[in-house]
Amino acid sequence: MLHGFFKKLKITEEELQTEIANNAYISEHKKGDVLIKENEYIKVLKIVIKGRVRVFQESEDRQILIYYLNDIETCTLLLSACFQDCKSTVKAIVEDQTTILNIPVRHVKDWSFKYKSWHDFTMNTFSESYNVLMSSYTELAFNGLKERVLIYIMEEANEQNHCTISMSHQRLANEFGTTRVVISRLLKQLEKENLLKLGQKQVQVIR
Amino acid sequence: MLHGFFKKLKITEEELQTEIANNAYISEHKKGDVLIKENEYIKVLKIVIKGRVRVFQESEDRQILIYYLNDIETCTLLLSACFQDCKSTVKAIVEDQTTILNIPVRHVKDWSFKYKSWHDFTMNTFSESYNVLMSSYTELAFNGLKERVLIYIMEEANEQNHCTISMSHQRLANEFGTTRVVISRLLKQLEKENLLKLGQKQVQVIR
DNA sequence: TTTGTCTTGTATCTTTTGATACAGGATTAA
DNA sequence: TTAATCCTGTATCAAAAGATACAAGACAAA
Numbered sequence: 001m002l003h004g005f006f007k008k009l010k011i012t013e014e015e016l017q018t019e020i021a022n023n024a025y026i027s028e029h030k031k032g033d034v035l036i037k038e039n040e041y042i043k044v045l046k047i048v049i050k051g052r053v054r055v056f057q058e059s060e061d062r063q064i065l066i067y068y069l070n071d072i073e074t075c076t077l078l079l080s081a082c083f084q085d086c087k088s089t090v091k092a093i094v095e096d097q098t099t100i101l102n103i104p105v106r107h108v109k110d111w112s113f114k115y116k117s118w119h120d121f122t123m124n125t126f127s128e129s130y131n132v133l134m135s136s137y138t139e140l141a142f143n144g145l146k147e148r149v150l151i152y153i154m155e156e157a158n159e160q161n162h163c164t165i166s167m168s169h170q171r172l173a174n175e176f177g178t179t180r181v182v183i184s185r186l187l188k189q190l191e192k193e194n195l196l197k198l199g200q201k202q203v204q205v206i207r
Numbered sequence: 208m209l210h211g212f213f214k215k216l217k218i219t220e221e222e223l224q225t226e227i228a229n230n231a232y233i234s235e236h237k238k239g240d241v242l243i244k245e246n247e248y249i250k251v252l253k254i255v256i257k258g259r260v261r262v263f264q265e266s267e268d269r270q271i272l273i274y275y276l277n278d279i280e281t282c283t284l285l286l287s288a289c290f291q292d293c294k295s296t297v298k299a300i301v302e303d304q305t306t307i308l309n310i311p312v313r314h315v316k317d318w319s320f321k322y323k324s325w326h327d328f329t330m331n332t333f334s335e336s337y338n339v340l341m342s343s344y345t346e347l348a349f350n351g352l353k354e355r356v357l358i359y360i361m362e363e364a365n366e367q368n369h370c371t372i373s374m375s376h377q378r379l380a381n382e383f384g385t386t387r388v389v390i391s392r393l394l395k396q397l398e399k400e401n402l403l404k405l406g407q408k409q410v411q412v413i414r
Numbered sequence: 415t416t417t418g419t420c421t422t423g424t425a426t427c428t429t430t431t432g433a434t435a436c437a438g439g440a441t442t443a444a
Numbered sequence: 445t446t447a448a449t450c451c452t453g454t455a456t457c458a459a460a461a462g463a464t465a466c467a468a469g470a471c472a473a474a
Contacts, residue, residue: 059349066341076337083334089341112330119320126333127290130283130340134273134296137344141384142266144460168421177348182461184422200421200470351430375451389431391452407440407451 001026005049005101008072009121016115024103029094036092042081044102047074051098055090056174064177066090067132076129079122082108145178146186150195152176153203163205208233212256212308215279216328223322231310236301243299249288251309254281258305262297263381271384273297274339283336286329289315352385353393357402359383360410370412 006017026049029035035046035053053069055077069075069092077090082105111118139148152175156165173183187203190196197204213224233256236242242253242260260276262284276282276299284297289312318325346355359382363372376394377387394410397403404411 057345057348059345062349064345064348066344077341080334080337083330084338086338089338089345109330113320113323113326116320119326122330123290123316123319123333126330126337127287130287130333130337131291131293131296133337133340133344134284137273137340137347138264138266138271138296140344140347141264141271142269146460170421179462180422181424181463184424185461188423198422353430377451386432387452388433388454391454392431395453405452 001049001099002101005047005072009117011115011117011121013115013117016111016118019107019111020101020103023107024101027100027102029098029100031094031096033094033098034091035094035100036075036078036088036090038088038091040088042078042085042088042105044104045074045078045082045108046092047101047103048072049099049101051100052095053092053098054095055092057090059177062177062179063174065175068095074125076125079108079125081105145176145182146189148176149183149186150190153196154205157205163207164199165203165205166201167203168201208256208306209308212254212279216324218322218324218328220322220324223318223325226314226318227308227310230314231308234307234309236305236307238301238303240301240305241298242301242307243282243285243295243297245295245298247295249285249292249295249312251311252281252285252289252315253299254308254310255279256306256308258307259302260299260305261302262299264297266384269384269386270381272382275302281332283332286315286332288312352383352389353396355383356390356393357397360403361412364412370414371406372410372412373408374410375408 002017002021005011011017011020029051036042036055038058048069048071050071053075055066055069055075056063057066066077075092077088080086081088085105108122112122113119139151143151149172152172153165156167157163169183169187170180172187173180176183187196187198191198195206197206209224209227212218218224218227236258243249243262245265255276255278257278260282262273262276262282263270264273273284282299284295287293288295292312315329319329320326346358350358356379359379360372363374364370376390379394380387380390383390394403394405398405402413404413
């Protein structure tokens with residue numbers, strides 16, 4: 001089970017592999033499960049071994065996406081909490097059947113100075129995540145909603161390797177901190193501009 | 208010169224102190240100096256020993272603040288670049304006379320697994336900065352400009368410990384990625400709501 | 415087939431933010 | 445003191461985004 005994880009993260013030290021096996025535990029979650037609540041003390045770092053988790057912020061009836069966690073990805077917000085204990089400011093909900101590796105925070109911290117591979121893993125995660133978040137921040141600051149929605153849809157289509165994405169308008173609204181009506185309106189505009197084609201729970205990118 | 212820096216960061220290892228003294232260099236900058244350009248390869252980590260530096264993003268004629276660096280603070284974006292080399296996406300400009308400690312990136316990386324104090328310094332910087340940036344992101348996503356401006360002014364007044372801050376409207380606009388006219392209008396509204404009192408290049412918080 | 419729920423389209427009105435233009439006060443340097 | 449520059453107030457118009465309400469199509473379950 002952990003083999004692919006070790007390989008992906010280049011965890012070669014046998015001692016560390018043993019430590020992980022002894023101190024971490026695996027958990028299984030089904031779609032809709034709440035992985036992280038807001039305002040919750042953080043006791044374990046969660047790494048997605050397999051599956052998909054949505055991490056987002058909520059304010060009243062609005063939501064905004066922070067990031068998705070896919071295979072062998074770590075929630076940087078939890079990693080951050082390992083080094084300065086604090087409460088969670090986000091929610092995380094399972095999208096598809098997901099396998100999680102749970103590592104108690106004190107080990108995450110200890111190992112980062114003890115094992116080179118773990119050190120590199122934490123540093124790289126911080127480094128990459130910081131840059132990703134910075135991009136989101138600038139995009140949010142400088143681009144209009146219409147542009148952001150279009151970029152999102154095109155990137156999503158790209159990742160999934162076909163030009164149609166399946167998603168309701170409400171769901172899209174929840175990625176951008178806005179409401180369904182606004183998204184419907186923008187999508188209609190983009191369709192009139194011949195950039196998209198809309199269907200029931202579907203958006204097709206026109207190239 | 209480095210004494211306060213070592214103390215603040217709890218750098219007690221004599222060997223590390225020597226390494227820093229041998230490999231890093233100090234530079235002095237006056238107000239207006241450009242410390243980091245956009246799209247520039249990053250060769251050194253810059254730590255503000257004394258002074259004040261403004262780090263921001265630019266897009267056409269708009270600017271948005273990322274953060275200020277004050278005494279003994281590190282530019283996290285540069286730190287991030289030490290672990291995955293990349294170009295700068297921000298600009299940094301000196302606000303007041305500033306003394307900078309410059310450390311070549313390869314040392315920053317090496318030391319983080321060699322010296323405990325340096326390890327802790329980098330990890331804590333990442334951890335704190337990630338949370339700060341996350342807060343900025345959520346605030347930008349959910350709060351209107353008026354609210355953000357008011358929060359900014361009140362926090363600024365708080366930090367400086369008196370209720371009047373000295374800043375032109377243009378300057379404020381550059382913190383929020385908007386234009387001067389918009390800021391003037393919002394400030395006027397806030398004044399009418401009896402939350403602020405405006406003067407020439409001055410904003411007074413009413414408590 | 416029918417019923418209820420989910421999803422989408424759209425109209426109307428309001429608020430927020432942006433763009434442009436101009437005038438007058440404040441400040442600074444000559 | 446004068447001239448130039450910087451800073452602020454404000455008017456007008458446009459665009460973007462939010463709030464609310466309603467209708468109709470699609471879909472799923474009974």
